[in-house]
Amino acid sequence: MTLSLRKHLLAIITASALALSLATPALAHCDAMDGPLITEAQKALDSGDITPILKWVPASDEAALAETFDKTLEDRELGDDARELADQQFFATLVEIHRASEGAPFTGIKPAGAIDPAVRAADRALEEGEIDAFLARVVEQFEQQARSRFEATLAARQRADESTELGREFVAHYVDYVHYLEEVHNVVAGLASAH
Incomplete structure (x- = not known):
């Protein structure tokens, strides 16, 4: 996959995830x-x-x-x-x-x-008539979060069989990692509701 296509896909995924999260009552403005x-x-x-x-x-x-x-x-x-x-x-x-x-x-x-600062940024993009800077910020944040969760889960998995405590640590990371990506997928696939 080319870098440009990858960035566009990340932009679509993260913009969709952000749009859903911004529309929830907790972040309504x-x-x-x-x-x-x-x-x-x-x-x-x-x-x-x-x-x-x-x-x-x-x-x-x-x-x-x-x-x-x-x-x-x-x-x-x-x-x-x-x-x-x-x-x-x-x-x-x-x-x-x-x-x-x-x-x-x-x-x-x-x-x-x-x-919320993300909501302000979304409004600013509309006011300015330009969303590229906003998407770049969102993509960067999504990628950092996904990579961080992935790396923590991968590292924990490598130690998971050393003890029950380390196994539980892996499971906690795994659940966080999978649920995070599942939520993003559900937004992109249109499976999550905005309210």
């Missing part, structure tokens, strides 16, 4: 104060135009969200404290509707700065 959903919601509230955030919710929830949006705009006029509280309640409602549309639970609004 639509509920973070500096995530794309709340950032757009803040702009919508400031401009008084709900249109830019409607894409984040199902059409069936649009009327209820619009009603909440209008109420939030009214409440914002009552002063700074009311504005902050109204905004937070609107963000929570919006995120809850959005998360429900993904089949994911609403676990509250996360503080700014809580977004």
Whole structure:
């Protein structure tokens, strides 16, 4: 296999694995104060135009969200404290509707700065319209992880029959190694769900 083909395959595998892991509730960023959903919601509230955030919710929830949006705009006029509280309640409602549309639970609004660096890099690639640097980073990380697990498992296997303790050490490495690669394979094969 040529180096170029190998790198392309690694890129596909790791991008798929990362895409799945980024979509899981643990790493979701639509509920973070500096995530794309709340950032757009803040702009919508400031401009008084709900249109830019409607894409984040199902059409069936649009009327209820619009009603909440209008109420939030009214409440914002009552002063700074009311504005902050109204905004937070609107963000929570919006995120809850959005998360429900993904089949994911609403676990509250996360503080700014809580977004995983990989998610930030994925968003940056979209903003810049270029994914090569991101894929190179992901491929490098995947390859390091796969090689590290492989080498540890291979070394442990060579000592596995020396004692029960060393055998168990091998099994622990083996399980970690195989499960890691199995997860990547399942993502690439489309056997894993995003949520």
